[in-house]
Amino acid sequence: MSKTVLILGGSFAGLHVAHALLKKSIRDVKVILVSKSTHFYWNLASVRAIIPGQIEDDDIFKPLEDALARYPAESWELVIGSATHADFDSKTVDIAVGDGTARTISYDQLVLATGARTHPDAPWKATGSYEQALATLHATSAKVKDAQHIVVAGAGGTGIEVAGELGYEYGKTKEIVLLCAGDKLANGHGIAEAAANELRKLDVTIRYDARAAEVRPSGNGTGKTDVVLAGGETITTDLYLPTTGQVPNTEYIPARFLSTDQRSATVLVDEYLRVSGARDVWACGDVVSQPRAGFFITQKQAASVARNVEAALAGLKPTVAKGPPVDIFACAVGRGRGVGRVNNSIRMPSLVVWLAKGRNLGIPMLKGYIDGSVA
Template structure:
């Protein structure tokens, strides 16, 4: 590939599994790398700086220190704490609160800015495109694939042209500007049909992301509408659509009931059993045939594994890279995978895969780092085992839903658990985040559009894999 940079140095042969298939011979690893022999350090390359990749890189670094070189390849220089992205989109938090510097949070880990678009398993080399259009590449001794996921698309006419996903900071900022701009333009329009369209927001997908966006959104638009005299008497309409029979399908029904109640109390039209049949510049046609005029369509239908997985030429299941219970790729003992990119067997449900959730990604990332270290001669390998400890759902204001250790909570107790959990889980920016929450509780919401992310900069069809998919926030 022209323009490639970064020549790999003295790659070694893969370390073989032990006869028992549980670990790797420590003497083999040490004889190859030998800290006393003056040989170079083993290099571990981690693809993706989301929940799984962040934990994997940190896990290897903690076990090896300077004795190993850990390289993290990611399109941005930050770890994005995805569960709080709806609060950025609705003006509760500033975007830097949920973006944690990777160099600061992972001292000693080398950051390579780039989007990986090629993995040569024979040459043991990773290639990427850097942010300025150049090329980069590096060899590896161990590879951890934690590329995450992108927006899940459905063959619905007009969706890729007129809807936007909800995957990262650019899309959150675009949505915030879009909603504010539409209401401000509606306030100066004399056309009632135009006002109605601009004051209608359609959220497609009542899973974790869509439910939070639809729950927090009315708090932003209500605050803005009170300051715009031209909107006096004008209804701001939020619709939440899903083909499932309830919101938060797949989660505990008690959480779903709490979320449904809060949504309806805030005036959100919850349309279960319905979805979008076609999208166009002036609105959407629902599966019922109803036409809904709107200028804002938020696509929260779900996620699919990063397209990088398809190009590897390896076995996949449900679009995810097949791995064993040690997170190793069969036939490639030097390659591990975790998070949304990996089809990890669920030991609690024989024959099933672990869900694409933050809880699994975090634990799989930690285990991948541990097992990578074991493959290089430090410590034993372990199988992935996991039991869910519960979920937390942020609903804005004083509302939340949570079930820590299967104890259902709502209202202020759930709010305390939810925010406490987030602060403990974030790898940085805790004080600043708590300060923003405190300010939001006593001050009016800031409602200005910054215009930093234009419409064409966040197309749905080219969803950036800069971050792993948006997962339900589970207690881990």
């Protein structure tokens, strides 16, 4: 009797798990991949893609169908849609299909890899269809081109990289302001001082202890935006780019399987990345965000989940999930420099960060998610 592995999410974690299982050619097992988008999005490069003329759409968007077509047709199915409700007791998931219909899919093993979202008007994550992601990216790029004053809100990794790209391209001709809610960038991580120094070299103005409390259209009819800071000051800008507020896509999951943080309800998992209290359900990537959200962490989690799903299908016990051997936090700062730390202690030379990340923001690695070599 055939078994079904249902994977929710067609991004870094979900597609990785799909490749890992399909490459095994496990007998009588079908992998169903559910994705809101028809395309895989290399969103790590979105910070540079907002600069007009830097990155082509085809360089960072690839059809999921191309990734799966290398496997026997009977072993997989791609469903374009999104999960609306998961019932872990009956082992079913309700799907809102992209064509407007609804479908309920039964599973033997379920993988939750639906990722996270950011501000709906920001291109840092794909929050909907391929067409929506393209439209958001193009609209942002057009606004960047026209703006003379740009405010980037949020001084985490994404905020630092966005400000760096803008400063590298426009630091001499446009005013770029980075808002940092605290007194150090990156929540005080070891890269904070080096990142601030690199941004200043690119003529980026950093405002510390500056949290955006309200954002509203300017009342003068010029199309500008008023950014009201928590202290009461108002900054009027041509373009406001928020990079804060990453929210896990977990609304379809019953509350008892989620953390109690109302702003960021992540999935609760055990040491095997098995959902706590659920049977035959696993989770990886940004829906877990443990120890934090990150590309290399997601890769390791996806590999662990794939191994444990394979073991479960064979009636074997799971193995403890392993993270990366070291914790690397690195940010490209424009197209020429970068900052990074290993285990928040060992400084990475700027040239090393540039070679590893800043030169192309990892775009050559996208190939592995299409040809399957990532798994």
